[in-house]
Amino acid sequence: MGKTKGKTNNPNGRPKGIPNRITTDLREYIKQLLSNNLDQFAEDFEQLEPKDRLMMMEKLLSYILPKLSNVAINEEPEKSKQKPLKEFMAQIRRARGEDK
Numbered sequence: 001m002g003k004t005k006g007k008t009n010n011p012n013g014r015p016k017g018i019p020n021r022i023t024t025d026l027r028e029y030i031k032q033l034l035s036n037n038l039d040q041f042a043e044d045f046e047q048l049e050p051k052d053r054l055m056m057m058e059k060l061l062s063y064i065l066p067k068l069s070n071v072a073i074n075e076e077p078e079k080s081k082q083k084p085l086k087e088f089m090a091q092i093r094r095a096r097g098e099d100k
Contacts, residue, residue, distance in 0.1 A: 014020065019027075034041065048056060 045053065045056065
């Protein structure tokens with residue numbers, strides 16, 4: 001008989017952070033495909049219209065740069081840690097050697 005629902009041979013499952021084999025294989029295939037065709041990709045990229053080129057750059061950047069997430073700050077900074085703007089600007093001028 002088969003296993004009951006929810007039961008597997010590995011009760012702990014795949015360790016956290018370890019991608020499944022298909023994902024790893026697919027990423028490696030895409031990496032090799034791009035590596036082997038960089039010259040053709042560059043030529044095709046240059047032939048795109050400027051608008052399409054920007055769209056392609058935006059899509060490619062999503063694979064390089066980390067995704068930004070919205071961060072909500074619920075606390076006000078302590079007043080004692082805040083410097084008045086004039087004091088802060090004076091500190092910047094002193095650092096630049098622009099004492100006035």
